[in-house]
Amino acid sequence: MKFYIVIVFFVFALHLQAQTWKDVTNEYIINPSFELYDTCPNGISALGDYQINYCIGWTTPTFATSDYFNSCNTSGIVDVPLNQLGWQFAYDGDGYLGFGLGDNSTWYEYIQSKLVKKLSTNTKYKFSMRISRADEMGSISHQNIGAHFSQNNMQNYTTTAPYNLTPIVLNSTGFITDTLNWVLVSGEFTAQGGEEYLTIGWFGDDYMNDFTVSQNIYIDSITNDTFYIAQSYYYVDSLKLYALENDVENFNIYTFSPNGDGVNDFLNFSIYELKELDFTVYNRWGNVVFNSTNTQLKWDGKNNDGKPLSAGTYYYILKATTQENSIVTKHNFLTIFY
Structure with missing residues (x-):
């Protein structure tokens, strides 16, 4: 008796490389879940008192005042979960950062860190972060929240204006209005090589074209007019970076x-x-x-x-x-x- 091996295969698009996503977060990003600090934050940032600088490896790249929240603070101002801007548990650990958008379209807060090492040329990466809308700050929400990897330091301490650029990773889930859960913002990209700064914040082209009224809506008891506060605030946590490697x-x-x-x-x-x-x-x-x-x-x-x-x-x-x-x-x- 003879045995025959019949091999049936379908060819669609063949990729003759064994590739896998490798978690390289700690190889590139300092303090990616914002747990480490040199001083416990004691309040909301103010001009000349940038509390975000207490979070090891992180700072604000502009004149605007981004914030640091950690459960080491027990005053209820920048505590986790209860703080002056809302109530939210950390997605990972005990800390997270935050940035706000003002009501005059000229106040934009960002967070920034220098990478441990530069991104590799022509390497494909996948970046993700968790975003949550603070429930006690303003009435509007945005969708163009993103992250940008740059070769040059984007710091400019003379302005609070937005960055006029398209970020490497941009939220694609719609308006981020969720104050209870952490929304996943992620994207894949191929590095040019030499990128060594990570900046997170709002990257829309026009503030007035990127907002929806989502909370804290007020009605005047006398005129019955409806009004809202044109401000928003977002928490950021749990940064992840993966590299597509040949394995x-x-x-x-x-x-x-x-x-x-x-x-x-x-x-x-x-x-x-x-x-x-x-x-x-x-x-x-x-x-x-x-x-x-x-x-x-x-x-x-x-x-x-x-x-x-x-x-x-x-x-x-x-x-x-x-x-x-x-x-x-x-x-x-x-x-x-x-």
């Missing part, structure tokens, strides 16, 4: 097309920065048709004699040693088509 441990490639069309023409092992590599390909009869120990290998589907292998199904065994001395072994069927 040989996730190598599960089962098909590729070395036909010279510029798409999926190689199995590129150089991207994994391996210490050692042993890659062997067998035909259906168990004969070795290709082998290499070159850690910079970009295999184009040719055999050991440099001739293209015929279209069909093969079997490979991959043995690799990573820079961390982890031993990785992978084996699977590999279908070549042209």
